[in-house]
Amino acid sequence: MLILRVEDIDRDRCKPEFAEAMLEDLHWFGLCWDEGPYVQSARFPFYQAVLERLRTGGFVYPCRCSRREVLLAAGAPHEGEEEPLYPGTCREKGQKGTSCSSLPSFPDTHWRFRVPEGEMLFFTDGALGPQTAIAGRDFGDFIVWRRDGIPAYQLAVVADDADMGITEVVRGADLLLSTFRQLLLYRALGFTPPAFYHAPLVYDPATGQRLAKRHAALSLRQLRQSGANPETLR
Numbered sequence: 450m451l452i453l454r455v456e457d458i459d460r461d462r463c464k465p466e467f468a469e470a471m472l473e474d475l476h477w478f479g480l481c482w483d484e485g486p487y488v489q490s491a492r493f494p495f496y497q498a499v500l501e502r503l504r505t506g507g508f509v510y511p512c513r514c515s516r517r518e519v520l521l522a523a524g525a526p527h528e529g530e531e532e533p534l535y536p537g538t539c540r541e542k543g544q545k546g547t548s549c550s551s552l553p554s555f556p557d558t559h560w561r562f563r564v565p566e567g568e569m570l571f572f573t574d575g576a577l578g579p580q581t582a583i584a585g586r587d588f589g590d591f592i593v594w595r596r597d598g599i600p601a602y603q604l605a606v607v608a609d610d611a612d613m614g615i616t617e618v619v620r621g622a623d624l625l626l627s628t629f630r631q632l633l634l635y636r637a638l639g640f641t642p643p644a645f646y647h648a649p650l651v652y653d654p655a656t657g658q659r660l661a662k663r664h665a666a667l668s669l670r671q672l673r674q675s676g677a678n679p680e681t682l683r
Contacts, residue, residue, distance in 0.1 A: 452613055453485035458605055463490070474669045478679050487613065489605055496600040499608040499638065500560060500593065508637045509593055512539040512561040535561065535589035560594040562603075562633065570629045575646035577622070582629040591630050607631050611640035622647040 455471070457463035472486065503509045540563065566585030574580050582588065593604040600608075610618065625647050635642040672682065 450483040451481070452487070452615065453482040454609060454613075455486050455488045455490075456602070456605070457488060457490045458599055458602070460490075460599070470670060474673060477673055478669060479683055484613075487609070489609065492605075492609070493598075493600070495612070496605055496608055499604060500600070502638060503562070503593065503604075503634075504560070506637060507563075509560045509562050510539060510542070511558045512590075512592075513558055513596075514538050532588065532591060534585075535591070537590065540590060557596050559592055559596040561590045562593050562630070562637075564588070564590055564630075564633060570632060572628065572632060572642075572645065574625070574628075575617075575619075575644060576649070577625070577647055580625065580628075582626065584629070584633070588626055588630060593634070603627065603630050603634060607634040607638070607640065610643055611635070611638070615643045617644050617646065619646045619648060621650050623650060 453475075455468050457468060468486075468488070500509070539561070564584040568584045569581055570584060571579065571581050591603060592601045594600055609615075628645055628647070632642055634640075669682075673679075
């Protein structure tokens with residue numbers, strides 16, 4: 450069963466007309482799905498309930514620093530945009546005094562997941578084989594909820610995968626490190642993680658750059674308008 454999910458939580462990048470064009474292009478391309486489309490921007494109350502579970506369990510803490518990290522956390526990280534290691538400025542504050550579950554949601558406060566520093570994490574990828582990372586060294590405390598009231602990519606996809614019963618995730622190899630963050634969220638929330646397959650990215654043989662809108666790569670819409678055959682593209 451294939452599920453279509455529109456990951457449109459970043460309001461600055463995602464417009465309704467983009468989603469409509471995507472559906473039209475996917476139909477032309479010949480992709481058929483069994484369920485959906487599910488739209489993340491309509492599921493904020495569900496994500497808030499998941500955040501509250503993390504707060505109650507003491508897995509997250511409020512943080513007011515590093516605006517750039519907050520902005521990057523909203524969407525899936527792209528090549529060259531990997532989150533820098535968080536220095537832990539607000540980590541100790543989140544451990545003192547009142548428990549996270551009773552802390553109010555202050556304006557201009559976002560929520561960061563406290564990783565188990567030094568723990569080695571492991572999973573077997575369907576394409577790349579055994580993968581390991583060390584929490585606190587390869588990645589630090591990461592944002593799960595932005596200060597402007599928007600869930601971060603990591604929280605939204607984990608919550609959706611669990612709620613929709615996703616058993617297999619196929620995505621680009623540039624999201625490999627994000628998988629370790631998500632595995633920690635699955636564990637904290639008591640969810641069973643899906644199997645992962647991180648496919649190699651497609652690169653332009655002339656420039657060596659990955660095919661992406663930012664590098665003026667042809668979109669599916671442009672290929673369609675040029676008269677390309679969808680069966681050949683598939």
